[in-house]
Amino acid sequence: MDRTLSILKPDAVKLDLTGRINTYIENSGLKIIAQKMLSLTEKQAASFYHIHQERPFFIELVKFMTSGPVIVQVLFGKDAVSKYRAIMGDTDPKQAAKGTIRGDLASDISENRVHGSDSIDNANKEIAFFFAEYQLL
Template identity: 45%
Template sequence: MATNRTFTMIKPDAVKNGHIGAILQQINEAGFRIVALKYTKLSTEKAGEFYDVHRGRPFYDDLVSFMSSGPIVAAVLEKDNAVADFRTLIGATNPAEAAAGTIRAKYATSIGENAVHGSDSDENAAIESNFHFAGTEVFA
């Protein structure tokens, strides 16, 4: 798998608050190329599968409930050093600690409702991308 791709989701809070366009624009302006994009809604079951790595942790049930509460925008992004650069672009999980100008500093409302997801490794980027997109839905 190429190490120049990452996966993101614009979470239900940012979708509900009308930030899809602004977030996608910031992603584009940071040099990322969108190679797959989908507006969808996760069922409770699918959200649970996606976040299975967190099963058993205190925040798991709230996370699954939140992520299945409304539509999301899933995307595969391409850029050199994609995973690390995207993590920098989105900022810290806690928006109060996120650097000024980052997506979470601008659009997140709390640690739980933090506007966007970004893969934390090349391996997880591939797993997460394949979870949301068939190969025929990703365009290089």
């Protein structure tokens, strides 16, 4: 059993898609074991997405992630990272399969509703970034 981080991005919160996204998560067999809403500061968003700092979309990404509240979650279950990545769908909603979060609920690559960890190692780091106070590690 593994854990992974999920972020319901500002567009998902603004469009009130959080319940629908949670249904995708729960129907996949993953459990939401921690969840909180917060507003990221520019410093937090830049730190969290530091691996993209050399990419042309970095400033836009930080601006978007600070444009409204997000919901961060810890998901738990068998193969949590790969399972969540599968239900999120392709980063580009136009390429995402129907039946996935992005395929069904997103329309734009820059506002694609959700973030999910890409490896167990990164999941542990990302969970610690947002949930250190709960000592989930």
